[in-house]
Structures are given as structure tokens and as C-alpha cells.
């Protein structure tokens with residue numbers, strides 16, 4: 001199979017809990033994807049009830065990204081041959097808007113068990129040092145789950161401003177800049193966060209959450225997309241490809257999925 005990870009990359013991920021940078025798209029492909037997102041934003045606007053979350057259920061271009069073998073094949077090396085996409089999100093920092101992401105572990109609030117789950121973070125604009133790229137604490141995925149406080153800070157991009165309360169040793173922390181079209185992959189237990197964007201351009205991360213098919217949701221019914229292999233567990237209701245961009249059935253499935261994700265992320 002093409003696009004597999006080398007055994008070195010696989011052991012790096014096992015030890016450190018992340019891989020970066022990995023070249024995924026060319027700069028012009030990244031620009032094209034960015035213009036798809038921005039066309040969506042221009043059409044619906046910030047206050048619309050139609051959200052860019054889980055856009056793969058609403059528009060073919062996003063469906064093709066989450067099913068792209070350059071992403072899916074490497075993920076099977078980390079999570080096994082039967083792979084689900086759980087959700088698609090966006091982490092966007094506008095030029096100079098002071099938004100940051102506090103240090104947190106995703107495993108703490110998604111309700112998914114066991115933790116055979118990874119995030120693919122795709123840079124659709126340059127995510128150089130000045131834009132507030134992600135910082136990881138290597139190896140922290142092998143340690144405990146920390147207690148998090150919901151700070152609801154105004155300048156925090158996280159839904160509840162989730163922040164680890166204990167003091168952390170940041171000596172080994174690594175900040176990982178990405179160029180447009182590159183991706184990083186990180187483990188659901190890895191401690192990570194990011195600073196503000198000090199540049200004049202948007203910093204746009206398209207964020208895909210994948211899990212092995214044996215993972216289940218502890219917070220109620222849940223949905224996912226089977227991207228490769230088979231689902232022998234039926235823990236999630238599987239959702240289909242959008243046949244018509246913004247079609248009636250697609251819009252309804254998308255709205256339900258966004259509401260469900262909102263419920264899961266906002267409840268303990």
C-alpha cells in the first residue's frame with residue numbers, strides 16, 4: 001500500500017506521541033482547500049447555524065480530504081486496518097486576534113474509549129513559529145490523564161477553555177511549525193496547546209479525528225464514517241458520503257452530527 005509510515009516513524013509516534021512535519025499536499029493544493037473553506041465561510045458567515053464542523057458530511061471536497069489515502073494509509077499503521085473518522089474541526093486564528101489554546105489532553109473530554117485515537121492537523125496556511133503553531137510534550141501520552149479546569153477564557157479557542165491545573169514540566173516541550181500543506185499527527189492523550197497568531201495572515205488548521213473501529217462512545221449514541229477496512233463492532237452509526245453538496249439529506253445529517261458533537265464536548 002502506498003503512503004505507509006516507515007518503521008522509524010511508527011516507533012517515533014509510539015514513543016513521543018506525535019509525528020511532524022509530514023508533507024501531505026502541495027502548496028497550491030493547500031491554497032485550493034483554503035479557498036474551499038473560505039467560500040463556505042463567505043456563504044454562511046460566523047453567525048449562521050450552518051457550521052464548518054464535520055464539513056465532510058456536507059461537501060464533497062472535505063469528504064475527499066478525510067478519505068485521502070495519503071492520510072488514511074499512514075493512520076492505519078498507527079491505529080490498525082479498520083479505521084473510522086469521528087469528526088472534522090477547525091482551529092483558526094485570525095491575524096493578531098490573541099486566541100490561544102491552553103495545554104490540555106483531548107482524551108479528557110471526548111468520551112471515547114479506549115484511546116486508540118489520533119488527530120491529523122493539516123495546515124491550510126503557513127503555521128510558522130509566529131502564527132502560534134502547536135506545542136507538544138513528547139511522551140506525555142504514556143503518562144496519566146491530568147485534571148482539567150473549565151476556564152471559559154475569552155481568548156481560548158477550546159470549547160470550555162479546558163486547562164490542565166497541575167504544574168507541568170515544560171523543559172521537553174516541542175513547538176512544531178508547519179508549512180501550508182503539511183500535517184502533524186498526535187495521540188489523543190498527548191498534552192498540547194498553542195500561542196497567539198502574531199502574523200498578518202490567518203493560521204488555519206483543518207483537524208481530523210480518527211479512531212480504531214473498536215473504540216466506543218461513553219456519553220451516548222455517536223456517529224462516524226468508515227474510511228477503510230470494516231466495522232465489526234457497530235459502536236457508531238456510520239454516515240454516508242454527501243452525494244449532493246448541501247443537499248437536503250446531507251444538510252440534515254450534518255446538522256445532527258454537529259449538534260451531537262457539541263453535546264458530547266460540552267458535557268462531562
Ligand SMILES: O=C(O)CCC(=O)C(=O)O
Pocket residue numbers: 091101106119121132133134192193194205207
Ligand atoms: O490548533 C491548535 O492550536 C490546537 C489544536 C488542538 O488542540 C487539537 O487539534 O486537538
